[in-house]
Amino acid sequence: MTDAPPPPAASDVDERLRDAFVAACHDELTALKPGNVHVHAPGHRMTVRDFEVSAAAAAPHLARKGASVGRRVRDAVAATAAAVGTNTNLGIVLLAAPIMVAAEAGGDLRAALGDVLGSLDVEDATLVFEAIRIASPGGLGAAPEHDVAAPPTVDLRAAMAAAAHRDQIARQYVTGFFDLFETGLEVFDSTKLWAVAEDVRIAAVYFSFTSGFPDSHVARKHGAVLAEDIMKEFQTFKQYLHPFDTEALLAFDADLKRRGVNPGTSADLTVGTMLLARLR
Template identity: 50%
Template structure:
């Protein structure tokens, strides 16, 4: 796929995620957590050229995109999105099947990728990020990026994607996206987001509020899931999703990992356009 196509797909995925009512996250139907849609739009526009930089190493894409996003938005709006989308973009430059290409990209990550990613993560300073006694992002990298992500995978679902060849993205996100063919674009996005939120405790919530709170939110999402008809018009969907959105925001609970995985799913769907449409 040409770089211009990758950049366009990234921008479109970021905007499509904002167009959907995703409980607890920022979207066009409601701000939250001191952030607004405009922060994420500016971050996406700034990150896009770096995500799609032709031939660039994954670490270079990550560091460039995070730095540009921070300068454009003034806050950490898209670290998780960038970490997920940079290897997908690199995979999309290769001919063949996206998932197979992604495995090859992840297998080829090296120390330079780890060093650049560590610098980007430290610069973004994500909320609730702890310290690791041996391989901390505040210190120079001493192991490869996949190995470092594997160490963090138990408490970070984005790191877990690197350690599992993006198993959640393909097994949950793209699977749900494919099931919703024919539904409105916003409904497909809402279905993907709630599928992630119901599947596992959101890492962002767990880091800031603890695993018990994150598990409680997962259970709430799981109970809500069968109540939403994602093929119904927006008012019917939002009558169910809206109160959950308001409740999470009132409690200060932001399922940011689920939102990041949703953007990456939409991006991967666009990159795999022969099978999916965005």
């Protein structure tokens, strides 16, 4: 078990950012997300409680005033590992850290996020590589370049660029979080016209990712072919979002979990979208 880093003093934590992160994590858990953990069903030996504890452990480190992206990621992941003993939120933390730094800077959030991503350095990469080693995400394996097992030789954005073709979260660092702004937020806003409850809107955000891209986590664990097939299954099941068919979606959820399929990256992108929605 990883030793938890000392929690920052209360005066060093931006309460607005801390609370927004915890709320965004809670938002995502309320939605029926087939294959992933949610309030309607656990999965993959994880429960809603695991994610709630993880959010609480990570939040003060992510909201630490003046901290770099790398420091926020490393300390949040280490605190999570010490609290729950498993990787529940590496992807979430990697998305949240630059958003938090941008929100702390103020002004237009998307523009500030671009500035944050453009200023990432080798020290950020060093700390993020350490965080990834702590989390030990399933299916990580060795990388042809900028392997996290070795010290980085480039800044964090360059390291992410090398992985962007195979990892949706790395791609956000290269594209200025394009998928969250142009897919996630767009769906969250547009579904307000017909969705009767916010958890349905959040489920629609999740489906926008699972049906729009082969999920990176599924591809790492099960291969590109199955990831493509799962994306097509989600395209078929989108019909049950409007009107919302709980029974059909829970059956799909149970089937995916029986097969050991977890579109975890799409869930991470959903949390990132909800964080943007709360902070924009």
